[in-house]
Amino acid sequence: MKNRIALTLLSALTLCGVAFADIQSPPGHHYNWSRKLSRGMSNILLGWTEPFSVWRYTVESDGANAAFTDAFVEGIKRFTVRAGYGVYEVATFPLPTWKLTYRPPYYRKAQIDPWWGYTEFTPEMGFSSMYDHSRTQGW
Secondary structure, eight states: OOOHHHHHHHHHHHHHHHHHHHHTTTTTOOHHHHHHHHHHHHHHHHGHHHHHHHHHHHHHHOOHHHHHHHHHHHHHHHHHHHHHHHHHHHTTTTSSSOOOOOOSSSSTTTTTTTTTSOOOOOOOOOOOSOOOOOOOOOO
């Protein structure tokens, strides 16, 4: 009888421990102070790439004549906003400021339309790609 009670208690504690472990990993767990600091530094140091990405998007949608002025006006605006958020995030990186989390404070509309929303990190420059177009070893 004592073994049965001990086994029941052990099973209950094990199930409670598993449930508690699940609660300890919320969906936004990868947003922490170090990600906030790196995001802020990226916005300060690499925000100057915004006019070039504005140029690329505008050439694809409206042509080169529109891209000349739009890259200057919209690109400088985006650079200034991104640098301002970068300074804010570097200054407040130890504190969860945005709704008591470490998420970016700007509105992320990038899932719907990447042109008008600010992504979390600065746009990439060059010919890097997230797709692997080379041969792979099938080991």
